[in-house]
Amino acid sequence: MPCIAYNSGYKYQLKEPYAVTLEIRPVVPIDTDYVKLDGDGRLSLAKGYAWDGPSGPTIDTLSFMRASLVHDALYQLMREGHLDKARTRELADRILRRICLEDGMWSLRAWWVYQGVRLFADPAADPAARRPVQRAPKGCRA
Template sequence: MIRYQRRRRYKYTLTSTYACPTGLSPARPIKRHYLQLDADGLLTIQPGYAWDGPSGPTLDTPSFMRGSLVHDALYQLMREGDLPGEARRRADELLREICLAAGMWPPRAQYVYWFVRRFGARHARDQTRCAP
């Protein structure tokens, strides 16, 4: 049996290591090629990680980039079955928190949060497939 996932194109590639406390505590450390989430909730993203930046009806502004990086990484861990779907709320909250800390206008940060809460679920579902 093989396990595989469809991929889509990405706009950005990380060129330096980035680490962020998430408030998530996985039962065991998660280690992927470019992503690690330790038992204390520290997410480390390695250079070479690719993500598509902010999604939806929005602009890719500097105050949105770091939040979109972390949010996309956490959603990827959910799609790959490493994090449970219940982690989605925290990922969405963290997106808002990071954007606010980066200087995003608070009403825009709230809109971003509302948007991912309303439309993000299908992007966080485990997409692992099996074939004989």
Template sequence: MDRICYRKLRRYKYQAMEEYRVQIDIQPEKDLTFKYMSLSKEGLLTVREGYAWDGPSGPTIDTPNFMRGSLIHDVLYQMMRLSALDHKKYRKRADEILREMCIEDGMSAFRAWYVYQAVRIFGERAAAPRPEPEIKKIIAP
């Protein structure tokens, strides 16, 4: 079974402590490369050490069998928000990958179905393109 290494944070819940790579069947027209994540034309998704994410969303418990799926799902949704991936074309597949990974990692099929239904119903806004919030840099004396 694949594994990820992460730690809890304050602003985000978790941060990847090691690079993680997984082959997926989302294959963009060109390589997508960002500081903490990349997706090749061949579908190799790389999450670099230091990537932060909020883990599973909604009324749920952050169980180990949910973490890898939530990481990959958050990365894909972030690429959609950045307009690197077309959310209308890839959102459903990203949601299916979440469900599949959760089942692979030991989640019950019923809970994975529930998770999938939740992201299908409530996830549109989270995947829709929008500018990333500006980071305010604070300088002390």
């Protein structure tokens, strides 16, 4: 029986490509199916990129959506080994806070968001946290 292969855990999907220039500049450009990051810090996300939105005890507001998108993409690049977690994670968390503020989030909430990712998000950037490919229906052959 044929099966489908998928990853679970995503809530949102880009309907148009999105790009932004960041302070993270890899020595070697990163080019995956949905995420690209060049040496000038230009992060490009392809139409169809999926992410889980704001995480933790929070609500998904407009002032948090773009920041969660960029942050999730950067953490994905760390999980996949394209970016060094030890050198990149803190900067990715600061970028999250900056974009939240740019998009109108109250400064106290942005501070709280930043503290949350600093204290609790480390495992999400770990390569061991990669989402496994799942297959359906039960008993199907790849």
